Amino acid sequence: MASQAHGVSMTAIAPDGQYVAQVIGSKISTHSATPLDDGSRFIGSITLKEPLASQLKIVRISSRKGSQDSKNQKKTPVCSTAPRRILCAGESQVSIYDLESGTWVADIDNAGGTCVEFGPSESEIVILNAWMTKASIADVDTGRIMVIKSPKACSPQAQGHGYRPRTRQFAILLKPEGTDLLTIHEPNSYEVINKVSLQTVDAQGLKWSPDGRWLAVWDTASNGTRVSIYTADGQFLRTYTGPKDLENVHDLGVRAIEWAPAGKDQKTPYLIVGKNDGTADVVNARTFSCSTVLSHTFQTHSVAPLIWREQSSPSNGEPEYAEASAFDTTPDSSGLPRGVSIIQFSHDGGLLATVDQTRPNIVWIWSFRPSIGLVSALVHNHNVRQVLWHPSREELLVTTTNTTPAIYIWPSGAHPAVATVPVARSDVGKYEVAWVSPSSRDEPSTFWFVASGDAMLGQVTNLGEGGQGTFDIVYSAVR
Known part of the structure; x- marks a missing residue:
């Protein structure tokens, strides 16, 4: 980061x-x-x-x-x-x-x-030049540089290359002429294992499954829902085109995808396909058929989830979370691109956090065990910038575009909290957070909070005691 x-x-x-x-x-x-x-x-x-x-x-x-x-x-x-x-x-x-x-x-x-x-290691550097005419993989220890011509330009949120988990084969999307190509390369030598001509109009990105069994490539939204699945050596398996019962509905296509972490059987159970219509398909990673559709709409007839709304505290004016019975469902009118833009699984795949750009100030939290359902929603005063699960616990960090530096934390089973952070204020609300991976489960949950070049290492305490938390400074790296 x-x-x-x-x-x-x-x-x-x-x-x-x-x-x-x-x-x-x-x-x-x-x-x-x-x-x-x-x-x-x-x-x-x-x-x-x-x-x-x-x-x-x-x-x-x-x-x-x-x-x-x-x-x-x-x-x-x-x-x-x-x-x-x-x-x-x-x-x-x-x-x-x-x-x-x-x-x-x-x-x-x-x-x-x-x-x-x-x-995949600190000795290898991947470089895509500014004109996207070549991708270079340099080994800084040996001085060797491998060149792959005509990499396909993808957005920063959807990379056109990636390494397979564990075995480190390298996959990359290419666009040498008018056809999208997928090539898969051996680790270290980068010799070509397979070259595949894709049946895509304009491939948007690729992503390996965490178990390394599958490689997903999704097409441009104008071509509808199309996510093609390939084996690790580049053999085509099938293309997911959405729920069968929605074939006649106008399809706005794919915005983002995310694989669930591998389970106890070391296999990835789900692929989440975030759509531009504000829904997310939960796709079974064995059959690649739709198991259910997550709808980012508050269902009044269903079991009510715990809804937490950001507000100013009556006692001190600081932001806090307060329980609410419902929230405004009016779509955002800013003209920003629609669709499910953030899809983040917890470390063990038991929980999922999503953000739909129709209401970009809301984080939706879904449970996947024992069944799939909405368990909570966090409603903020400003648009959500970042959502980040703890690497080994069911704790969620959120940042928003609020110009006041604050961290929003949702711990599973406890009252979520908002804590202001004593760093420089950002006029555009550009704050970033990163968890510190603990060496043991007993180690306190700490994270970095970055604002305007300053970095503060800390943790939020007083969780479960109300809608406000306290940011305790562990270390300050101030310019």
Whole structure:
């Protein structure tokens, strides 16, 4: 995760939340969520070289070595001294800094792009150049660079490439001429395993299932609901086109998709297909038929879920959650793109959080065990920016476009709370959060809250005692 501010300041958080990097001018300050050997959390300061100092656009921190991307795989314990690398990308150069050795370990010239990120390890860098004419995979330890021509341009929310969980085969969408292609490559060597001509009008993105069995590719919304499923080696299985009983209804197509985490049998049970009509299809990942449709409409005849509405406290004026019996169902009239834009499963797949852009201020929370149903709705005064489940607990963090820095937290089975955070106010409400992966279940739930380049590590206490919580500061990384 990275917050960008083009040349002034930006903050990057490691995928597991263990490290934060702050860019201020030509310096990068690094901080650890876990205390170092001397008890401090400040790691050090890095000086950027030209041309990066004046052209920096992207900052990334690598994942922990030995950790697994799949939410259902065993993770190695958190170690504050684990080797990490920081990726810095400008308009024409990518440089890699090693936190363990405290040195710049690689410079890749003529390598700026719209997408620059770590591959399956801290030694591999994926670079999609600004003109989308090629994708380069560079191994900074060996100096080897593999080039894949004509990658397909996809939105940042729907990537056109990805690595298979566990075995790390690389899949990428291509558009060399007028036909969409899918190629799958061997790990390390990137030799082509299979090349598939897709039956799509304009493929929007691809996503591997967490168990690594399936690869889903969805088509442009103008072609209706079309999600094609392929095996891990690129063999076509079938295309999901929506519930059979809705064939005659006007189909507005797919906005986003998300796979459920693998279950105890190590198989992914569901694929969620978020639609532009404000519904989400729950697709059985064995038969790829629709099990049920989630409708983002309050059903008065059904069992009422717990509805929590944000309001100003009568006692101190601070925001809080209060229980409500219903909420306004008037669609948003801002003209923003419609459809289900956020789909997030809890770590074990038992709960699902969604946001429909028809009412972008509401987070809908669904239970998948023992049956599928709506259990709660969080109604906010401003549009929802981010929804993030805890990596091992049923706790949900929410940020909104509220200019007052605040965190909204929903713990399963307890009263949700709103806590204001003592960081710089953002005039546009651009706040970001990231959980810190705990080393044990007994470790307190901590997270980073980032605003205007400042990063605050903390936790919310006084949960269950009312609609307001207290943000306790664990560490402050202020510029």
